[in-house]
Structure formats: structure tokens, C-alpha cells
Amino acid sequence: MHSGRSTLPYNAMLIEDSFIIFSLTTPKYTIINEKEVTGLLTDLAIQFFDTQPRRERAVFGLLAGKKTISNLYAALTHQQLQWLQLYPSLSKELFLQAVAQLKMHGQLTTTETGLVLTAKGQQFQRQAAKRVPLPTYYQPWMHLSKFAPRFFLAIQVLSEASYHSQAYRPISTDWANQQAVKRWYRQLNIESAIADLIALFERLPPQLADILAANLIGHEYAGQAQPPTLSAHFSRINALAALVNEIAGIKDEGNPWYELWGGPQDLVTRPARYSLQQVQAGVGLKAIASKSHRKLSTVKEHLLLAAIMGESLPVEQLIPQPIHQALDQIDQWQDHQVLLDTVPASDFFQVRLFQILKLQGRWSRVAT
Numbered sequence: 109m110h111s112g113r114s115t116l117p118y119n120a121m122l123i124e125d126s127f128i129i130f131s132l133t134t135p136k137y138t139i140i141n142e143k144e145v146t147g148l149l150t151d152l153a154i155q156f157f158d159t160q161p162r163r164e165r166a167v168f169g170l171l172a173g174k175k176t177i178s179n180l181y182a183a184l185t186h187q188q189l190q191w192l193q194l195y196p197s198l199s200k201e202l203f204l205q206a207v208a209q210l211k212m213h214g215q216l217t218t219t220e221t222g223l224v225l226t227a228k229g230q231q232f233q234r235q236a237a238k239r240v241p242l243p244t245y246y247q248p249w250m251h252l253s254k255f256a257p258r259f260f261l262a263i264q265v266l267s268e269a270s271y272h273s274q275a276y277r278p279i280s281t282d283w284a285n286q287q288a289v290k291r292w293y294r295q296l297n298i299e300s301a302i303a304d305l306i307a308l309f310e311r312l313p314p315q316l317a318d319i320l321a322a323n324l325i326g327h328e329y330a331g332q333a334q335p336p337t338l339s340a341h342f343s344r345i346n347a348l349a350a351l352v353n354e355i356a357g358i359k360d361e362g363n364p365w366y367e368l369w370g371g372p373q374d375l376v377t378r379p380a381r382y383s384l385q386q387v388q389a390g391v392g393l394k395a396i397a398s399k400s401h402r403k404l405s406t407v408k409e410h411l412l413l414a415a416i417m418g419e420s421l422p423v424e425q426l427i428p429q430p431i432h433q434a435l436d437q438i439d440q441w442q443d444h445q446v447l448l449d450t451v452p453a454s455d456f457f458q459v460r461l462f463q464i465l466k467l468q469g470r471w472s473r474v475a476t
Contacts, residue, residue, distance in 0.1 A: 153167065158224070175192070181412075193248050240342060258288055267324075313350065319346075355369050381414075383414075387411060393426075408457040415461055435459075442463070
């Protein structure tokens with residue numbers, strides 16, 4: 109029984125009652141060799157350097173999601189925290205080869221504290237940003253690496269179920285993803301889920317809706333499961349991020365797509381969250397270390413991570429007033445060693461926390 113057909117404002121997907129019909133042209137794949145990959149990665153890598161020194165390994169750590177304090181602080185300094193874990197599968201070897209190529213071509217030059225863009229590099233960077241645009245909707249809390257395979261598998265399951273088909277190969281062979289989608293599907297109202305999905309797609313910019321739909325896989329249709337170029341890869345990420353942005357805006361955990369997503373990822377690790385909660389409750393750092401059976405230095409790293417991610421810390425508890433007042437008087441605060449020399453009573457943790465809060469505009473001077 110059919111009540112007519114509504115065409116969505118994107119060219120890939122039609123809904124006819126509860127049937128999902130995919131009517132895309134089968135994409136053509138291209139094989140990219142290692143040399144071509146390195147060439148594409150130069151377009152990505154160059155976008156993370158500027159006229160302030162930047163270490164290539166810190167850039168790799170940012171993109172791959174290595175959440176060391178040094179990587180995160182460097183990203184904060186260069187206003188690049190948005191790109192944390194943008195490319196979890198990035199090959200370190202190929203990335204460093206791409207950076208070496210940029211140096212060889214005179215687009216990056218080496219200084220004592222890192223790499224900087226040359227005039228030639230600035231021109232190349234502008235061109236690279238057009239060839240491989242970064243996904244502007246992306247945010248690290250979206251946890252796309254977890255959501256993406258579950259979303260595409262859920263679409264496949266809905267499509268095959270619409271045709272009462274059980275003989276198909278799941279696009280995700282990961283057991284955890286399959287179980288998550290199975291649990292989600294068992295409690296699903298299919299018609300409601302499809303209606304909610306249509307509503308989400310209709311709120312996306314048409315170009316991004318087209319890109320996202322072009323990657324869907326359904327009954328008797330195999331979409332563009334693996335984008336063949338880096339630019340297409342980031343376009344896909346941008347489309348997924350735009351979708352998650354809409355899902356996050358629903359703020360309704362009962363919505364099937366919010367439920368499948370699972371909510372924003374906490375970028376403060378569980379151990380760091382514990383240390384943060386303890387210090388917010390007035391517990392001393394040594395006591396926290398003892399209670400959690402961790403080194404004092406580890407607890408301090410937890411708190412620096414929390415500060416970088418925007419959490420509130422009791423600064424008056426962590427930085428004694430005399431040190432706080434001394435730090436207030438310093439205008440050139442970017443070099444931590446200069447700060448330690450200028451305020452000899454301070455330690456690295458106190459100085460780094462001061463720098464983080466200064467960068468974020470959250471440092472408050474002691475009232476006099």
C-alpha cells in the first residue's frame with residue numbers, strides 16, 4: 109500500500125512509505141599509490157603550520173588523536189584543538205614524508221623550536237586549502253570514528269528490512285558495531301526513525317546532504333563506501349559532522365538517531381575526570397595521587413588536560429597567592445622557562461596552568 113512519494117531536496121534518496129530506495133550512480137574508484145598519497149598529505153599537512161614554530165610530530169599527534177599534554181598545549185597555542193583526532197588512521201610514516209617534501213620544496217623551514225611557513229609555503233597553503241578543504245563542521249566531541257560505521261550499518265539494516273531481506277553482508281564486520289545496531293534496531297519504530305532521518309537530512313545544507321547520501325549503502329545498491337581521494341574523505345567527514353551537529357541539537361535522548369550516536373564524547377578521560385572532581389571537592393593533589401594509586405605528576409597532567417578542555421579548576425587552591433600575584437605582573441608569558449626563572453617559587457604545573465588559562469582568556473588576576 110503506497111500513499112505517494114515525496115522527493116527529498118538531495119539527489120540520492122527517495123522515500124516511498126517505509127521503503128528506502130537508493131538510486132545513485134555507482135561511483136568509480138581510483139587506485140592511489142604511496143607517492144600520490146604523500147602528495148595529497150602535503151595539502152593536509154601544510155594547513156597546520158604558520159609563521160609561529162610548530163613541531164611536525166605535534167601536528168601528527170593532534171590529527172591522530174594522541175592526547176598528550178604537549179600535543180594538546182601546542183594545538184591550543186595554534187588555535188587548532190578543533191582538529192583533535194580528525195584523522196585517527198593517519199600513517200605517521202607517510203605524514204612525516206609529506207612534511208619532508210614540504211621542507212625539500214622550500215615551503216617549510218626549520219627553526220630551533222619548530223617548522224615555520226615560508227613565503228612560498230604561504231602561497232602553497234592557500235592553494236592546498238582549496239584542494240583539500242578541512243571539514244568545518246567537525247568537532248572532536250562528535251566521536252565520528254565510533255558513530256560513522258554504526259550510522260552506515262543502521263541505514264543498511266533499515267533499507268534491507270524495508271525489503272524484508274535477511275540475506276545480505278553487513279558493511280561493518282566489527283562485532284561491537286553489529287551488536288550496538290542490533291540493540292538499537294530491536295527497540296526501533298521504523299516509520300518514526302525514517303521520518304526523523306528525513307527531517308535531519310532536510311536540515312542539512314543540500315550539498316552536504318548529497319555527499320552523505322552518496323555514501324549510503326542499501327538494498328541492491330553499494331554506495332561509495334571508501335572515498336577514493338583525501339578531499340572526498342574530508343567532504344564525507346564534514347557531511348557526517350553536519351549531521352551529528354543536527355542530532356546533537358535535538359537534545360532528546362529518546363530520538364533514535366541521538367540514541368544511535370550516544371551523545372558527545374567526553375574529551376577528559378575517566379581518570380582525569382576523577383582527579384578533577386576530587387580537586388574541585390577540595391582534596392589536595394598528594395591525597396588524590398594516594399587515593400587513586402597514581403603518581404603526583406600524573407594527577408597534575410590530568411588537571412592540565414581538564415583545563416585545556418575548558419573545565420573549571422580551583423586556581424586559588426592550585427597556585428598559592430604569592431605565586432599568583434607574581435604571575436600577574438608578567439607580560440611575556442609564552443616561554444615557560446622564562447616564567448620559571450622569573451618566579452622561582454613556581455613549578456612547571458603552575459606555570460603551564462597559568463599559560464593555558466591566559467591563552468583561553470580565563471586567567472583572573474588576584475584582587476588587590
